[in-house]
Amino acid sequence: MVMKPIRVLIAKPGLDGHDRGALIIAQALRDHGMEVIYTGLRQSAVQIARAAIQEDVDVIGLSSLSGAHKSLFPKVVEALKEQEAADIPVIGGGVIPAEDIPYLESKGVAKIFTSGSPTDAIAVYIKQLIHKETVQTPNKIAHIGIAVESIDMTLPFYQHTLGLELESVEEVDSEQVRVAFLNIGETRIELLEPLSDQSAIQSFLTKRGEGIHHIALEVNDIHTRLEQYKQQGIPLIHEEPKLGAHESQIAFLHPKAASGVLYELCQPKLEE
Amino acid sequence: MTRSSNYDHSKQAWEKDVEKTTARFPERKSSFITSSELPINRLYEPAQSEEQYIEEIGFPGQYPYTRGIQPTMYRSRYWTMRQYAGFGSAEETNERFRYLLKQGQTGLSVAFDLPTQIGYDSDDPMAEGEVGKVGVAIDSLHDMEQLFHEIPLDQVSTSMTINAPASILLAMYIAVGEKQGVKPEKLTGTIQNDILKEYIARGTYIYPPKPSMRLITDIFAYCETHLPKFNTISISGYHIREAGSTAVQEVAFTLANGMAYVDAAIEAGLEVDQFAPRLAFFFNAHNQFFEEAAKFRAARRMWAKIMKEHYGAENPKSWKLRFHTQTGGSTLTAQQPDNNIVRVTLQALAAVMGGTQSLHTNSRDEALALPTEDSARIALRTQQIIANESGVADTIDPLGGSYYVEALTDQIENEANEYIERIKKLGGAVQAVEEGYMQREIHKAAYDAQKRLEANEDIVVGLNEYQLDEEIHQDLLRVDEALEKAQIDKTQHVRNTRDDSHVETCLEELRNAARSNENVMPFIVEAVKAYATVGEIANVMRDEFGEYTGM
Numbered sequence: 001m002v003m004k005p006i007r008v009l010i011a012k013p014g015l016d017g018h019d020r021g022a023l024i025i026a027q028a029l030r031d032h033g034m035e036v037i038y039t040g041l042r043q044s045a046v047q048i049a050r051a052a053i054q055e056d057v058d059v060i061g062l063s064s065l066s067g068a069h070k071s072l073f074p075k076v077v078e079a080l081k082e083q084e085a086a087d088i089p090v091i092g093g094g095v096i097p098a099e100d101i102p103y104l105e106s107k108g109v110a111k112i113f114t115s116g117s118p119t120d121a122i123a124v125y126i127k128q129l130i131h132k133e134t135v136q137t138p139n140k141i142a143h144i145g146i147a148v149e150s151i152d153m154t155l156p157f158y159q160h161t162l163g164l165e166l167e168s169v170e171e172v173d174s175e176q177v178r179v180a181f182l183n184i185g186e187t188r189i190e191l192l193e194p195l196s197d198q199s200a201i202q203s204f205l206t207k208r209g210e211g212i213h214h215i216a217l218e219v220n221d222i223h224t225r226l227e228q229y230k231q232q233g234i235p236l237i238h239e240e241p242k243l244g245a246h247e248s249q250i251a252f253l254h255p256k257a258a259s260g261v262l263y264e265l266c267q268p269k270l271e272e
Numbered sequence: 273m274t275r276s277s278n279y280d281h282s283k284q285a286w287e288k289d290v291e292k293t294t295a296r297f298p299e300r301k302s303s304f305i306t307s308s309e310l311p312i313n314r315l316y317e318p319a320q321s322e323e324q325y326i327e328e329i330g331f332p333g334q335y336p337y338t339r340g341i342q343p344t345m346y347r348s349r350y351w352t353m354r355q356y357a358g359f360g361s362a363e364e365t366n367e368r369f370r371y372l373l374k375q376g377q378t379g380l381s382v383a384f385d386l387p388t389q390i391g392y393d394s395d396d397p398m399a400e401g402e403v404g405k406v407g408v409a410i411d412s413l414h415d416m417e418q419l420f421h422e423i424p425l426d427q428v429s430t431s432m433t434i435n436a437p438a439s440i441l442l443a444m445y446i447a448v449g450e451k452q453g454v455k456p457e458k459l460t461g462t463i464q465n466d467i468l469k470e471y472i473a474r475g476t477y478i479y480p481p482k483p484s485m486r487l488i489t490d491i492f493a494y495c496e497t498h499l500p501k502f503n504t505i506s507i508s509g510y511h512i513r514e515a516g517s518t519a520v521q522e523v524a525f526t527l528a529n530g531m532a533y534v535d536a537a538i539e540a541g542l543e544v545d546q547f548a549p550r551l552a553f554f555f556n557a558h559n560q561f562f563e564e565a566a567k568f569r570a571a572r573r574m575w576a577k578i579m580k581e582h583y584g585a586e587n588p589k590s591w592k593l594r595f596h597t598q599t600g601g602s603t604l605t606a607q608q609p610d611n612n613i614v615r616v617t618l619q620a621l622a623a624v625m626g627g628t629q630s631l632h633t634n635s636r637d638e639a640l641a642l643p644t645e646d647s648a649r650i651a652l653r654t655q656q657i658i659a660n661e662s663g664v665a666d667t668i669d670p671l672g673g674s675y676y677v678e679a680l681t682d683q684i685e686n687e688a689n690e691y692i693e694r695i696k697k698l699g700g701a702v703q704a705v706e707e708g709y710m711q712r713e714i715h716k717a718a719y720d721a722q723k724r725l726e727a728n729e730d731i732v733v734g735l736n737e738y739q740l741d742e743e744i745h746q747d748l749l750r751v752d753e754a755l756e757k758a759q760i761d762k763t764q765h766v767r768n769t770r771d772d773s774h775v776e777t778c779l780e781e782l783r784n785a786a787r788s789n790e791n792v793m794p795f796i797v798e799a800v801k802a803y804a805t806v807g808e809i810a811n812v813m814r815d816e817f818g819e820y821t822g823m
Contacts (some may be wrong), residue, residue: 012400014386015386015387015389015390015399015402015476015721016386016402016406016475016477017386017399017474017475018474018475018514018515019472019475020515020602020715020718021513021518023515023715023718023719024718024719024722027715027719028719040821040823042390042398042474042475042822044398051330066386066402066405066406067405067406067641067642068401068402068405070401070753071400071401073403075401077654095639095640095641097640097641115605115639115716115734116604116605116606116607118726119726120726214608246746256739256741257743257770259741260741
């Protein structure tokens, strides 16, 4: 199917005259096959909303470097509402302190890209936003993985002290680990014991000692999700899913992606 | 230059060594280039004969001033340390000024908020959300009096980053001086007053180019008689560079703009040697150390030649390119902001090697927000360390005679001259700006740079290499949102307590002058003294001159 090109309005609200960033984004989005209209400097919120409607754009990108974003960006969202065009999403960028992002999002700005965001990531985000490909939230925490020297030595605490039910113990040869699953509420705790020195769990234990190793998120779109993460430049350990315990499909994100936390995506085997 | 056979012999031996070594250890890149895409040779050799030295480089304080405009440079006096500051209300900025002076800063530099820079009062609907954000809000003389409270204007020099409404803010400065008992002829400082680069890169224009050029020549003429020690314009490459130009484009477009102002002033009937000594320049300093140092040296030599040879100026003061430098805001990263201190140090050093007359060093947190007091102090200390501890100020032009730096200086001059020729063919800088020529050239350079960065061909530490997983954001300076309301109240109070009929008369007289060919400056001075506001004065001229609406 040939889709018609995404139309983008890049706008400079307020009095700020720095449009190097806005011009670069406009050019980069054009290079991604989008049709981009740039408003020029000093546009009021009403002017921007009107231009967006007249030009029939799919998304509006706002840029501000003067510190006036907290008052100007929400006004554009308001002006769109007043002109019955609230369906046009608004994204923004410029010099915007991280603390201001929740406020702007609460006022209806879909996403803020701060200084240093690669232009490709912005283009990919817009494509996903417009083609409704934005990822769903993961279903739940599938399990919390804990690295241990010995499952047998650790089990009594979980089974007897906490009183959890042991669901299964199995060996995953490919990973050189033995795993034990304990049920807790709608999730599970996974104990991981290395079977050899080649095991990643062994190197974890050598480097950091026993403790929390990873958090697994249950998803049901692991293939498309990995593809999207890859496009967004999220560092991945596995670019393709592989077979995990209980015949699930799993993939790990690189801890760089999440401030040092190792996340696993986990798609359980489809029940027959 | 002819070489001895001994020289050639040594050189051949070295070339053989290079061949052997590179066979085993290839060089890091197949070719090395500067940010302006000038090729960087492996090695530079002696190139200059004595005659060439005298003609192209010369001695400090002598034409063509490649090595500096003073005979002793920093051995007599360090450069002026002038930190750009201003935020929120006039009282707050006054406090920051007095703090900086106490810390050893030697000149003031005022940042105005965007409404002031575009000629809107704080209560204008266009100003909403912008009051006091990127600089201090000035509506009436009352604000200006607070800004310089207890700062004797005969003892500091003040630089004001103001362009389209430069005449209004200069008039206010004159009026504050008079109230302190300081005569206009004693006032020293600089107004930026460079409208062409606003159309090209910075965006705070009000009127179309032609009446804007007239305002500028009115200021030249007025200052020649009344403020002989004031720099009437600071022709700025800074913002051209920040918008993404190369070093060569920065020099070329700035000097081309400079020539447009000289042309306009001559056309308005001024004598070149009357106003040219009061022209000042303002450049950027980025990270590529040698290219930047060479850029300043090339610009100085080019301007000297332009003024002497092209315009026939006879006063050596007209030949001298005096400039302020600010380190490159766009080179700073929001990631690992402390690294910016190191970038600023390198850039400041390049400016000093280039013989700058004054310097602003950026604060480490400028990619995130306005600088905090701590960051502003470290930035000033950086200059003080370079001046007092490094020893680089102890000899004149220490890079002079470096084969590499001299070659770069020549190349930058040549390439910038090619641009200037192209602009001349387009009909001069005003015409080139109106056609968007410079804007397009800059945008192309900016986009290429962004692509190189995203392809990891250019490395910015902490941004696309050597990142940290966790970013700790330190305390940022936030402008109090309540300030806008307070500023509006203050201005409305001024309006309620002044003599309105006197204001009306002053504005009407200004309107008549704007319509005729009369110099508007004396009328603006009278209007500000009557407490007419920036917006009211700017609006009279908007009515008469029209507004520029962009490309």
